[in-house]
Structure formats: C-alpha cells, structure tokens
Amino acid sequence: MTKKPVRYGPSIQLDDDVEGSQLDKSEIEVRLAIADFVIRRVTGTPAGEEIFNGLIKRFEIRYPHHKLLTQYLISPGYMDSDADVEDIY
Numbered sequence: 804m805t806k807k808p809v810r811y812g813p814s815i816q817l818d819d820d821v822e823g824s825q826l827d828k829s830e831i832e833v834r835l836a837i838a839d840f841v842i843r844r845v846t847g848t849p850a851g852e853e854i855f856n857g858l859i860k861r862f863e864i865r866y867p868h869h870k871l872l873t874q875y876l877i878s879p880g881y882m883d884s885d886a887d888v889e890d891i892y
Contacts, residue, residue: 847879 826834845851855876862868
C-alpha cells in the first residue's frame with residue numbers, strides 16, 4: 804500500500820464534497836485544530852459574524868448544521884472561549 808504524499812497549499816475539496824475528500828488523517832487533524840483555535844477566538848465577535856455570513860448559504864436549510872454554525876460563531880455564551888485548548892486533546 805503506497806502512502807499518498809501530503810499536499811501543501813489551500814484545498815477546496817471540503818467545499819463541495821466532504822464524503823469524497825482525499826484528505827489524510829494528519830490533514831484532517833490539523834484542519835480541526837485550526838478550526839477549534841479560530842472558533843474559540845471569534846465566537847460572538849464581529850469576525851465570527853463575518854465568518855457566519857460567509858458560510859450560512861452552505862448550511863441554510865440543513866439541521867443541525869445551521870444551528871451549530873450559529874452556536875459556534877455568533878452565540879457568545881455557547882462556548883467557553885477561555886478554556887485551555889490543550890484540555891480538548
């Protein structure tokens with residue numbers, strides 16, 4: 804079994820088809836870590852609202868996706884933004 808090389812640079816694969824994504828475990832882990840880091844800092848801020856507005860069309864008629872997007876980005880009391888990120892992993 805040959806291991807595929809890690810791709811560098813931005814990927815748009817997650818934009819269209821998560822199920823068919825060719826990301827390996829390390830790429831997924833890094834993307835999730837980045838997302839967690841950013842979410843904890845933007846929840847309830849103008850930046851969080853800007854991200855929400857940029858993503859809402861993708862999740863508009865999907866539940867619970869829309870609800871989670873709202874909670875993670877524009878509901879300031881939903882996440883404990885002071886939590887130590889190390890405790891999550």
